[in-house]
Amino acid sequence: MSATLEQRRHLATEIPGPRSRELMARKSAAVAQGIGTTMPVFAVEAGGGIVKDVDGNSFIDLGSGIAVTTVGNSAPRVVEAVREQVEAFTHTCFMVTPYEGYVAVAEALNRLTPGDHDKKSALFNSGAEAVENAIKIARAHTKKQAVVVFDHAYHGRTNLTMAMTAKSMPYKSGFGPFAPEVYRAPLSYPFRDDKQVDGQAAARRAIDVIEKQVGSGNLAAVVIEPIQGEGGFIVPADGFLPALAEWCTANGVVFIADEVQTGFARTGDLFACDHEGVVPDLIVTAKGIAGGLPLSAVTGRAEIMDASHVSGLGGTYGGNPLACAAALATIETIEAEGLVERAREVQHLMLDRLHRLQADDSRIGDVRGRGAMIAVELVRPGTTDPDPELARAVAASAHQAGVIVLTCGTYGNVLRFLPPLAIGDELLVEALDILTTAFQEATA
Numbered sequence: 001m002s003a004t005l006e007q008r009r010h011l012a013t014e015i016p017g018p019r020s021r022e023l024m025a026r027k028s029a030a031v032a033q034g035i036g037t038t039m040p041v042f043a044v045e046a047g048g049g050i051v052k053d054v055d056g057n058s059f060i061d062l063g064s065g066i067a068v069t070t071v072g073n074s075a076p077r078v079v080e081a082v083r084e085q086v087e088a089f090t091h092t093c094f095m096v097t098p099y100e101g102y103v104a105v106a107e108a109l110n111r112l113t114p115g116d117h118d119k120k121s122a123l124f125n126s127g128a129e130a131v132e133n134a135i136k137i138a139r140a141h142t143k144k145q146a147v148v149v150f151d152h153a154y155h156g157r158t159n160l161t162m163a164m165t166a167k168s169m170p171y172k173s174g175f176g177p178f179a180p181e182v183y184r185a186p187l188s189y190p191f192r193d194d195k196q197v198d199g200q201a202a203a204r205r206a207i208d209v210i211e212k213q214v215g216s217g218n219l220a221a222v223v224i225e226p227i228q229g230e231g232g233f234i235v236p237a238d239g240f241l242p243a244l245a246e247w248c249t250a251n252g253v254v255f256i257a258d259e260v261q262t263g264f265a266r267t268g269d270l271f272a273c274d275h276e277g278v279v280p281d282l283i284v285t286a287k288g289i290a291g292g293l294p295l296s297a298v299t300g301r302a303e304i305m306d307a308s309h310v311s312g313l314g315g316t317y318g319g320n321p322l323a324c325a326a327a328l329a330t331i332e333t334i335e336a337e338g339l340v341e342r343a344r345e346v347q348h349l350m351l352d353r354l355h356r357l358q359a360d361d362s363r364i365g366d367v368r369g370r371g372a373m374i375a376v377e378l379v380r381p382g383t384t385d386p387d388p389e390l391a392r393a394v395a396a397s398a399h400q401a402g403v404i405v406l407t408c409g410t411y412g413n414v415l416r417f418l419p420p421l422a423i424g425d426e427l428l429v430e431a432l433d434i435l436t437t438a439f440q441e442a443t444a
């Protein structure tokens with residue numbers, strides 16, 4: 001962030017302003033309509049808790065570009081590291097002539113991810129690409145093919161990851177046929193499960209489906225987001241993840257945590273698996289890993305990671321030197337600035353305020369999340385029937401008032417909050433005030 005970016009919400013024009021409207025017209029003419037837009041304002045600068053647009057409007061950022069700029073936009077260490085690297089070299093291809101940055105990122109991931117066993121890593125570009133590679137590795141290691149994913153899961157938009165993603169619209173509809181050998185098990189969803197379904201019972205329910213419909217003899221991997229992202233910020237009941245991990249270990253199945261959205265301090269632990277001490281065999285990371293530069297990784301048990309033959313994994317850009325420099329600076333920022341702690345502070349501030357809002361508003365069915373990954377699930381009062389229209393209305397009115405907020409969930413009825421950890425308390429409180437007003441204005 002440039003030193004001049006004022007940490008203040010400011011509306012200079014109507015939203016969107018005239019220059020953004022002009023750019024949106026160009027976008028509509030030039031960019032495929034499949035690429036959607038949450039908020040039709042064009043960014044020119046961002047940092048701390050603010051995104052500034054072409055019309056001089058400054059928005060409070062509760063989105064972090066979908067959980068990416070956890071250390072803040074253009075975080076100073078990231079800018080410096082990328083600047084140095086861009087002047088040295090931009091690309092050689094790590095598979096052609098390697099460079100230290102890639103190795104240093106792998107070492108850092110091996111050190112920081114859950115578990116103190118021997119680990120290795122491989123770097124890629126996007127979350128989906130890393131998920132695909134985790135499956136390749138698990139298949140090579142187990143010599144089995146089937147993959148189990150969960151209800152409400154989101155793992156990406158490539159062919160294999162579309163098959164793994166649960167929701168048809170907008171992610172899959174019309175884009176089949178999908179990759180075979182992907183099976184879906186029921187999740188632990190405390191807000192929607194019967195009260196007696198605790199973490200153990202939910203795990204049993206999932207394992208029954210896996211054993212009956214797939215069979216561990218065919219199963220290469222179980223892939224799960226420890227807190228679901230796009231699916232609705234669903235935090236499984238305590239005990240669910242450990243029981244699944246244990247079953248995988250006992251049955252020769254690779255347990256893969258997709259921490260693309262939850263990783264790197266987002267949930268108030270370095271990784272969401274840390275919360276219950278779950279040690280995945282493989283962990284997939286992306287998003288928050290590199291402060292906004294495209295980078296993703298698969299990290300895991302050395303003997304599993306080494307299952308692929310030499311040159312079986314790779315890609316032209318995987319572990320690009322700029323992205324690696326950014327990742328090292330991101331990790332340094334998380335450690336130096338105590339961002340894991342900061343995420344916990346954000347959690348307390350937000351949950352406290354949102355629980356108070358819920359006490360007066362029966363349309364807020366559930367308040368949940370960890371760290372700076374918090375959500376409210378909206379329902380018709382007195383029921384658990386989803387209310388996606390209310391989520392849309394509250395988001396739209398927050399946007400008009402200068403707050404970037406995202407929705408998610410299988411039913412589209414979840415408002416999610418993913419502030420950068422570089423945001424100050426004042427902006428967070430102001431954003432929550434605006435959301436409170438937005439709820440008041442959105443009448444049933």
Ligand code: PLZ
Nearest residue numbers: 066126127128154155156225229260261
């Ligand atoms: N796994 C858990 O959250 C990306 C999707 C945005 P990529 N989530 C944001 C959209 O609508 O395309 C995500 C995720 C989890 C995998 C992915 C995929 O990561 O970097 O978008 O490929």
